[in-house]
Amino acid sequence: MTDAPRLQAGEAFPEFLLPDGNGTQHSLSQYRGQYVVLYVYPKDDTPGCTREACDFRDHAPLRSLGAVILGVSRDDAGSHTAFAEKYSLPFALLSDPDAAFLKEIGAYGSKTLYGKVTEGVKRQTFLIGPDGRLVKSWLAVKVEGHADAVAQAIEAHRNQQETQA
Template sequence: MITTGDAAPDFTLIRDGGTEVTLSASWPLVLFFYPGDSTPTCTTEAQAFSATVAAFHAKGVKVMGVSRDTLAKHDRFVAKSGLTVPLLVDEDGSVCNAYGVWAEKTTFGKTYMGIVRTTFLIGRDGRILHRWEVARIKGHVDEVLAAVEAMG
């Protein structure tokens, strides 16, 4: 599991719209992993990051989301939900595995593999400054922004 102080695993993925993004070219960065496009909680989270992205950018920090959905699903999700943060395509799950967010989950007694909603703040040096496993979306983006502001 990747945690505070660890080097962020580097990767290159396709984002919504079809262009490539390389993690190491994007530091500092808020990287949030979410289970799936167009679900109520994931939509709320992505819209909350989109609504505050200017505040992150003002601090020199980019914001990107990652799920295992396809490029086509990301493009529809961005258009339908009015998102302004890039969504990265990790269809094979290699980045989810590298960050330790692909794990066994249980919902209503059913056990399955899925993305554990997790947010990472990656510093200018490519190290993890903060790691949040997100149980509640309400207040989460504000907490991440406060950590960014504390970076200086």
């Protein structure tokens, strides 16, 4: 399998239409005018994915910036609902069971885990600007400190936009 080409900062982020745990469809275009933190994670209710979701849930500076946070994995609606309820996640978890969108954005494909090459979901985060363009991507996310890095990237981008205006 060939991995999708990487999106570059400044490029339009691909539109998506994915359901959350309640069956509500979410699209990038419905969040136009807001920063969107689209984080891709391998599996609901696993240790690393739980830490990541809870960090996004608890990160006050990120919440104060008003960014929309969306998680995406291949898990189904039932799994997402249970995970979100168990950890009181205040943001939508989107389901891409066949990984079509994940493949399109390069977040599914070959990865190395404990020295073994496998195929699967890659833990990645995409910061999408109010104009629908990619601001920054993190392609090999380490959970520790990640929410801070995302908040700092939003602040830096806002400051850059203000100085250019």
